[in-house]
Amino acid sequence: MRGTVLEHNHGVNRMRIGHAERRFSIVVLLVSMIGMLYLAFWVFRELATSSWRVVNFLIIYLVAVILYANLGVWIHEQLHCIAFRGTPLEKRTRITFARKYILILSGYYQVEGAIDYRTMRRALMAPLGLVIVLVAVGFLGSLFLPGWWLPLLLSMALAGVLDMTHDLYMLSQIRMIGDKGQYWDNGHELLVVWKD
Numbered sequence: 710m711r712g713t714v715l716e717h718n719h720g721v722n723r724m725r726i727g728h729a730e731r732r733f734s735i736v737v738l739l740v741s742m743i744g745m746l747y748l749a750f751w752v753f754r755e756l757a758t759s760s761w762r763v764v765n766f767l768i769i770y771l772v773a774v775i776l777y778a779n780l781g782v783w784i785h786e787q788l789h790c791i792a793f794r795g796t797p798l799e800k801r802t803r804i805t806f807a808r809k810y811i812l813i814l815s816g817y818y819q820v821e822g823a824i825d826y827r828t829m830r831r832a833l834m835a836p837l838g839l840v841i842v843l844v845a846v847g848f849l850g851s852l853f854l855p856g857w858w859l860p861l862l863l864s865m866a867l868a869g870v871l872d873m874t875h876d877l878y879m880l881s882q883i884r885m886i887g888d889k890g891q892y893w894d895n896g897h898e899l900l901v902v903w904k905d
Contacts, residue, residue, distance in 0.1 A: 710898050713882055724886070726899040729878035741871040748860040748867070755856035773861055777868050778813040782806075785836045785872055786816045792832035798822050805896065819896035829883065829892040829899075833876045840869040 710727030717723075729737070752769065756762050786804045793802045801821035809815050824832070847862025879899050883890065890903035 724901040726882045737874045741867050744867050748864040751860035752857040782814045788835040789818045817896040820894045824892040826888045833880045840866045
């Protein structure tokens with residue numbers, strides 16, 4: 710399901726939130742791609758001028774894509790679930806991973822039971838921690854690693870933001886409901902129930 714469906718019935722509101730609407734996705738994708746193109750150009754400029762420059766550039770980005778598409782995706786889902794640690798829902802949280810195209814991992818988490826707003830918000834925003842770590846490692850590494858290190862890690866951080874598109878969309882939809890609602894996350898869509 711894509712977008713949001715809202716139903717009212719005898720004073721009870723139900724909202725189903727699926728994947729981000731096209732307009733929201735396109736804005737996040739466009740901003741991320743513009744940033745990534747700029748950063749890729751920066752990486753290329755930092756590489757030593759030689760007949761191997763293009764090959765080196767492609768190898769660096771291929772390794773970065775494979776790393777993020779596997780380790781990054783795995784960390785992204787683990788971070789979602791950190792929000793449930795120490796709560797009754799911790800043992801009712803499950804992550805499912807599947808391989809797309811051999812080298813690309815995809816996954817989603819799901820939770821059995823109702824979730825309060827603060828925990829739901831933390832779960833949706835938790836992968837932002839990966840983005841922050843990638844930026845920090847990029848800046849720290851730039852002190853002693855080659856010049857292409859920082860823009861490469863910033864590219865991976867932007868990939869992390871792009872990976873959060875649906876999380877950010879869901880967060881934008883539940884913000885107005887806040888503590889009035891109870892939340893159920895089945896991994897593919899979020900169900901919110903609240904009374905007027």
